[in-house]
Amino acid sequence: MSLEPVTIALVEDDPIMGESLVQRLSLEGLTVRWWQRGREAVSALREARVRAVVCDIRLPDIDGETLFREIARRPDAPPFLFITGFGDIDQAVRLMRAGAANYVTKPFDLEDFLVRLAELVRPTPGDDTPVLGVSQAMGEVERLLSRLARVAAPVLICGETGTGKDVAARFLHARSEAAAKPFVAVNCAAIPADLMESELFGHEKGAFTGAIQRHVGYAERTAGGVLFLDEIGELRPELQAKLLRLIEERSFHRVGGERPVAFDGRILAATNADLPALVEAGRFRQDLYYRINVVTVRMPALRDRPDDIPWLMNRFFTEFAERHETSVKGISALTEEAARAHAWPGNIRELRNRMERAMALALGAWLMPGDLFPDLAEYGGPGLSGFGSLEDARLEAERRHIVRALAATGGEIAAAARLLGIGRTTLWEKMRRLSIAVQ
Numbered sequence: 397m398s399l400e401p402v403t404i405a406l407v408e409d410d411p412i413m414g415e416s417l418v419q420r421l422s423l424e425g426l427t428v429r430w431w432q433r434g435r436e437a438v439s440a441l442r443e444a445r446v447r448a449v450v451c452d453i454r455l456p457d458i459d460g461e462t463l464f465r466e467i468a469r470r471p472d473a474p475p476f477l478f479i480t481g482f483g484d485i486d487q488a489v490r491l492m493r494a495g496a497a498n499y500v501t502k503p504f505d506l507e508d509f510l511v512r513l514a515e516l517v518r519p520t521p522g523d524d525t526p527v528l529g530v531s532q533a534m535g536e537v538e539r540l541l542s543r544l545a546r547v548a549a550p551v552l553i554c555g556e557t558g559t560g561k562d563v564a565a566r567f568l569h570a571r572s573e574a575a576a577k578p579f580v581a582v583n584c585a586a587i588p589a590d591l592m593e594s595e596l597f598g599h600e601k602g603a604f605t606g607a608i609q610r611h612v613g614y615a616e617r618t619a620g621g622v623l624f625l626d627e628i629g630e631l632r633p634e635l636q637a638k639l640l641r642l643i644e645e646r647s648f649h650r651v652g653g654e655r656p657v658a659f660d661g662r663i664l665a666a667t668n669a670d671l672p673a674l675v676e677a678g679r680f681r682q683d684l685y686y687r688i689n690v691v692t693v694r695m696p697a698l699r700d701r702p703d704d705i706p707w708l709m710n711r712f713f714t715e716f717a718e719r720h721e722t723s724v725k726g727i728s729a730l731t732e733e734a735a736r737a738h739a740w741p742g743n744i745r746e747l748r749n750r751m752e753r754a755m756a757l758a759l760g761a762w763l764m765p766g767d768l769f770p771d772l773a774e775y776g777g778p779g780l781s782g783f784g785s786l787e788d789a790r791l792e793a794e795r796r797h798i799v800r801a802l803a804a805t806g807g808e809i810a811a812a813a814r815l816l817g818i819g820r821t822t823l824w825e826k827m828r829r830l831s832i833a834v835q
């Protein structure tokens with residue numbers, strides 16, 4: 397759960413429900429303004445600035461729909477999350493069409509409600525600001541990145557390939573005071589070694605054959621923004637020394653340049669390599685490692701945060717439905733289940749690619765497991781060759797449940813064991829057998 401300290405409005409006439417929601421939302425760090433009558437809420441909301449409105453559809457005076465239509469006329473109207481009764485679903489659907497953000501049906505699961513609300517209250521300083529995920533693990537990463545956005549220390553973002561390190565760096569930049577300044581991304585693995593120095597630091601006219609005019613490098617183009625060094629483990633030793641100097645002296649030399657040029661910017665670096673091992677092997681300078689690694693942000697692998705999988709699938713579904721002509725109306729529950737069970741070695745990049753291919757090629761109205769995993773026999777349609785045994789299914793379900801319990805308790809083994817109703821030793825043993833990493 398990743399709720400920022402913001403104010404939300406609650407319009408709920410039932411005192412018990414209202415009080416328990418206020419209590420729980422306050423525990424999540426939100427400030428809640430609560431009204432029991434619709435009219436009072438309408439007049440207060442003309443003045444009050446709230447990030448979202450949680451509103452019961454049935455109220456004693458005006459109903460939630462009237463309230464919504466009053467407020468929604470405002471250009472900066474907050475999003476609405478409706479609480480509906482079972483019989484009000486038609487009305488809720490009508491409201492969604494009219495622009496309400498979401499609804500939950502009573503009785504609802506509080507955690508699910510909080511996830512939906514978190515989606516609405518996340519700060520969105522710009523349309524292109526990525527929001528990283530709805531799992532507890534990503535909520536923590538987002539909170540850490542938002543805090544780091546306010547300080548100037550170098551940050552090292554670690555994680556397997558495709559976990560969203562680049563997206564995380566852009567998120568931090570977008571949340572920082574330098575958001576309007578450049579975000580200059582340099583992939584240290586993609587630029588040929590002999591060009592890297594002049595790409596990074598620029599060169600003077602005549603510095604080498606072919607240098608017909610001065611070239612301004614990435615460091616100089618950063619101009620008060622962020623210099624993002626992706627795959628930093630790939631940087632050649634002599635450039636590691638020059639980067640260290642840039643960080644320590646806040647200046648650098650263009651290739652062939654006599655005078656130092658001041659560096660104005662913040663360094664963010666990312667790696668999927670084991671940098672301490674590279675340091676140990678003498679391939680990465682220890683002093684540079686300490687300089688760039690003032691704070692480390694670890695991007696969890698997608699398989700360790702299964703709650704993000706359906707959420708990301710929906711995002712990609714919307715993105716590709718807009719881009720490609722498709723007859724697909726939605727994602728089937730079976731597909732979601734298969735996606736949760738997949739190990740995602742390529743993480744979010746793999747999920748995105750699979751969704752794009754599936755959306756382009758699917759023939760039916762619903763995205764089926766075989767559309768998402770045409771290459772994997774076990775999801776390949778009606779064939780039985782890859783049909784897993786009941787024991788495999790049980791182990792997989794057990795694995796997912798344990799991973800979820802660990803995510804819910806922030807990796808606390810004892811608390812997760814309590815949640816699961818087993819002893820700590822049993823949990824350890826199961827984690828070892830099911831290859832679940834300690835978080």
Ligand SMILES: Nc1ncnc2c1ncn2[C@@H]1O[C@H](COP(=O)(O)OP(=O)(O)OP(=O)(O)O)[C@@H](O)[C@H]1O
Pocket residue numbers: 526527528529555556557558559560561562563564626666668708711744745748
């Ligand atoms: N939270 C997210 N929401 C939507 N798309 C995302 C998210 N995180 C990552 N992606 C997408 O997944 C792909 C991989 O992300 P990204 O390039 O940030 O990963 P990375 O960890 O930097 O990968 P690499 O180690 O290969 O450099 C990109 O297409 C990116 O847009």
